[in-house]
Amino acid sequence: MEQAITRLSIGDREIVLVGTAHVSRESVAEVTRIIEEEKPDRVCVELDEGRHRSMTGGGSWQNLDIGKVLREGKGFLLLANLVLASFQRRLGSDLGVKPGEEMLAAVNTAGALGIPCSLCDREISTTLRRAWARTSLWGKNKMLAAMLSSVFSSEKLSREEIEELKQKDMLQSMLDELAGYLPAAKEVLIDERDTYLAEKIGRAEGRRIVAVVGAGHVPGIVAYLNAMGPEPRDLSALESIPVKTLGARLAPWIIPAALVVLFGLGFLKSGWQMSLEMALKWLLANGGLAAVGSLLAFAHPLTIFVAFVGAPIATLNPFVGIGLFTGIAEAFLRKPRVRDFENLQTDVASVRGFYTNRVTHILLVFLLSSIGGMIGNFIAIPWITALLRGGK
Numbered sequence: 001m002e003q004a005i006t007r008l009s010i011g012d013r014e015i016v017l018v019g020t021a022h023v024s025r026e027s028v029a030e031v032t033r034i035i036e037e038e039k040p041d042r043v044c045v046e047l048d049e050g051r052h053r054s055m056t057g058g059g060s061w062q063n064l065d066i067g068k069v070l071r072e073g074k075g076f077l078l079l080a081n082l083v084l085a086s087f088q089r090r091l092g093s094d095l096g097v098k099p100g101e102e103m104l105a106a107v108n109t110a111g112a113l114g115i116p117c118s119l120c121d122r123e124i125s126t127t128l129r130r131a132w133a134r135t136s137l138w139g140k141n142k143m144l145a146a147m148l149s150s151v152f153s154s155e156k157l158s159r160e161e162i163e164e165l166k167q168k169d170m171l172q173s174m175l176d177e178l179a180g181y182l183p184a185a186k187e188v189l190i191d192e193r194d195t196y197l198a199e200k201i202g203r204a205e206g207r208r209i210v211a212v213v214g215a216g217h218v219p220g221i222v223a224y225l226n227a228m229g230p231e232p233r234d235l236s237a238l239e240s241i242p243v244k245t246l247g248a249r250l251a252p253w254i255i256p257a258a259l260v261v262l263f264g265l266g267f268l269k270s271g272w273q274m275s276l277e278m279a280l281k282w283l284l285a286n287g288g289l290a291a292v293g294s295l296l297a298f299a300h301p302l303t304i305f306v307a308f309v310g311a312p313i314a315t316l317n318p319f320v321g322i323g324l325f326t327g328i329a330e331a332f333l334r335k336p337r338v339r340d341f342e343n344l345q346t347d348v349a350s351v352r353g354f355y356t357n358r359v360t361h362i363l364l365v366f367l368l369s370s371i372g373g374m375i376g377n378f379i380a381i382p383w384i385t386a387l388l389r390g391g392k
Contacts (some may be wrong), residue, residue: 004215005034008225014208015201015225016040019215020102028105030214035109041206043101043110046197046213048121055104066336066362075366082360106212120200122193126239131188133242146168190388192238194220199235202228231271255377256316262384268387278384279312283381285310286376290322293372297364298355299326300333311373322373327366334358 002017018034020027035043045049047055068077110117198221201211213221259282266274290311294304302325310325336358340347347353347360 004218005281006218006222007220010202010225010228012207016208017201017211017218018212019218020108020212027102031102031106032109035106035115035210038112038208038210039041039113039211040208042116042204042209043106043115043117044120044209044211045106045117045216046121047100047103047107047119047157048123049119050123050125051100051121052107052119055100063110066359067328067331070324070331070362073324075323075363079363079367082344090281103212106210115143116206118200120197120205121203122196122238123382126241127193129241130192130238133244134188135233180268185218189219193217195224196235196238197221198224199209199227199233201225203232243294254261255381258381259316262381262388266384266388274387276378278387281383281387282380283308283312285374285380286315289376289379290326290373293368293370294326295367296372297361299369302333303329303365307355307369307372311369315373315377321370323366323370326369327362330362330365334361336362 006017006019008015008017018031053268059124071073107117108120109115111191145191194217197211197213197217201209201213201221202225204211211221265277266278285307287310289302290321291308294307299307306329307322307326311322314320314322314325340358344357344359347357354364
């Protein structure tokens with residue numbers, strides 16, 4: 001199947017857009033053939049540095065400090081990246097070719113021919129963080145549910161689904177699906193990447209450029225290039241994480257403030273006895289469900305204890321979450337081994353691998369204890385309020 005080619009003339013320059021619309025060995029061979037025939041001054045590909053490193057085996061998993069990831073608040077981001085890697089690996093096993101392999105073929109062909117090559121996509125981690133920042137609490141919960149269902153799904157693709165997937169750009173298919181869960185982040189997931197890719201391709205050095213991108217990006221890139229002015233666009237805004245709004249900054253303080261007010265009212269109404277009874281109910285709901293979440297992740301017994309005791313403390317401090325405590329505890333008690341990092345990309349493709357690999361297991365403990373603690377808070381506040389009103 002021949003790739004879709006769009007030729008654009010911009011001043012004295014020619015840009016040849018190669019829209020890869022299927023995942024197959026033929027696609028890889030066709031991209032190679034086009035570059036060899038066109039003999040461009042530069043090749044641009046829809047890859048970022050991180051994806052390129054992971055595809056070429058040059059990823060830095062062995063140097064990953066899981067404790068540092070959790071302390072920096074990047075646990076959800078790392079988990080999202082691993083889920084995407086898991087999804088891609090499953091598709092690769094069914095389709096007979098790794099998603100994105102035609103992009104890697106373009107890089108390798110350019111290198112073999114001595115042609116400069118540019119990685120023109122925005123870092124996937126930046127895309128995910130910008131999407132997360134623009135998403136409401138409900139949207140984030142939907143995203144977490146989608147991530148969990150993806151991890152624990154053992155569903156096999158039918159022959160018809162495999163053939164359909166061969167006609168799609170895999171990364172774009174995943175981001176399109178994510179945009180369905182997070183409509184508020186569609187602009188980040190799809191439109192911004194079209195703009196980013198087009199600007200990078202349009203400003204690439206050379207009079208003749210071959211750009212290999214997913215077919216879904218071609219219309220947006222063509223529209224941008226046709227309207228592109230002579231001055232380069234500053235892309236720093238698309239590479240930064242949006243500053244939180246005042247409401248977003250105040251939101252983490254709502255539950256701690258509500259608890260302090262409720263405990264204070266309880267003390268004014270009946271003294272220390274009611275305040276202590278409220279605290280006990282809060283500990284049982286918040287700490288208990290955080291511990292249950294850790295148990296579901298098969299955490300170490302001491303980690304489960306940390307979840308039970310630490311969740312109420314973490315709730316009162318909006319700058320940390322119980323997932324930080326449980327994740328670091330699990331990382332200390334069950335330190336990741338060299339083979340865990342070596343097998344990381346393989347293990348993320350199965351439920352068993354997620355539990356047995358100590359890196360992903362730590363992330364599961366982090367995630368499930370966080371979810372448990374969050375549910376516990378929503379249960380505890382009405383429970384305490386009922387006690388204040390004279391209920392049981």
